[in-house]
Amino acid sequence: AQSVTQLGSHVSVSEGALVLLRCNYSSSVPPxxxxxxxxxxxxxxxxxxxxxxxxxxxxxxxxxxxxxxxETSFHLTKPSAHMSDAAEYFCAVSDRYGTDKxxxxxxxxxxxxx
Amino acid sequence: xxxxxxxxxNRITKTxxxxxxxxxxxKGHDRMYWYRQDPGxxxxxxxxxxxxxxxxxxxxxxxxxxxxxAQAKFSLSLESAIPNQxxxxxxxxxxxxxxxxxxxxxxxxxx
Numbered sequence: 001a002q003s004v005t006q007l008g009s010h011v012s013v014s015e016g017a018l019v020l021l022r023c024n025y026s027s028s029v030p031p032x033x034x035x036x037x038x039x040x041x042x043x044x045x046x047x048x049x050x051x052x053x054x055x056x057x058x059x060x061x062x063x064x065x066x067x068x069x070x071e072t073s074f075h076l077t078k079p080s081a082h083m084s085d086a087a088e089y090f091c092a093v094s095d096r097y098g099t100d101k102x103x104x105x106x107x108x109x110x111x112x113x114x
Numbered sequence: 115x116x117x118x119x120x121x122x123x124n125r126i127t128k129t130x131x132x133x134x135x136x137x138x139x140x141k142g143h144d145r146m147y148w149y150r151q152d153p154g155x156x157x158x159x160x161x162x163x164x165x166x167x168x169x170x171x172x173x174x175x176x177x178x179x180x181x182x183x184a185q186a187k188f189s190l191s192l193e194s195a196i197p198n199q200x201x202x203x204x205x206x207x208x209x210x211x212x213x214x215x216x217x218x219x220x221x222x223x224x225x
Contacts, residue, residue: 009154032212043118043204043216044157051212090156094212100145101172102206102214104156 002027002093006105014113019063019078021108023091026072032094033074034102035065039087047089050074061085086112117141118217120205126223133192135220137205143215145208146188148172148180150201151219157204163188195224 007022025031032051036044048059055067061084065076074091088109092102118139127133139146144165149157149172159172161180169182177199181189192199205217 034213036216043218044206045216046213049213100208100212101147101159101162102157104149104158106154106156 002031002095002103004091004093004103004105006089006091006108008108009106010109010111012111012113013081015083016080019076019081019085019110021076021089021091021110023065023074023076023105024072025074025091025093027093033065033067034092034094035059035063035074035076036090036092037087038090038107044090047076081110081112083112083114086110116218118205118207118215120203120217120220122220123218124221126225127195128225129196131195131224133195133222135190135192135203135205135222137188137190137217139186139188139205139207139215141207141209141215142185143207143209144185146182147206147208147214148178148188148190149204149206150174151204152201160190160203192222192224195222197224200224 003026005024034049035047048057050057050067058064063078088107090107091105121136147162148160151157163169163182179191203220206214208214
């Protein structure tokens with residue numbers, strides 16, 4: 001069975017500081033991995049995804065994530081936080097050899113202070 | 115116009131009432147999903163459909179039913195709503211590359 005663990009339900013950073021949101025996954029098959037962002041009162045928007053190929057994936061709004069198979073991790077980073085980055089972030093793994101459903105982590109709420 | 119739409123956006127109802135949440139998509143995707151979101155629990159899968167004739171239960175299907183009326187429409191019903199079904203509900207579609215596209219959500223409150 002696949003699962004996702006997001007370490008830290010809340011992360012706070014100052015504007016301009018590095019953003020690091022942690023995600024570890026468990027999968028018995030090569031995973032497809034995703035990061036979604038949810039702004040207040042909105043649906044989920046895809047930030048980036050890893051399927052195959054390059055392990056460093058760049059997404060929208062300056063975010064990137066690196067797939068590390070040996071560490072079973074897919075941490076999300078951004079060099080310099082902006083106030084508009086305040087949102088909830090979800091890591092997910094796709095059950096691509098089965099139902100293709102997404103299995104989500106419990107989410108990390110990012111706060112950005114001026 | 116949004117590719118995945120949900121109606122209603124907000125609904126308050128009473129225990130025991132039947133409720134239907136509707137989802138429509140213009141993306142032409144065969145696969146559609148219903149999730150619920152609860153604080154601290156992330157999103158959990160209720161039902162999913164690979165096409166009009168293929169509907170499957172997710173991890174938390176008890177108390178829910180669905181109907182896939184057409185490729186573009188996938189409805190979620192609560193036959194007899196209960197307070198612990200108060201949550202944010204999302205519909206999603208999936209493209210052939212594996213990306214899922216989410217609707218704006220329906221906030222349901224069961225009193």
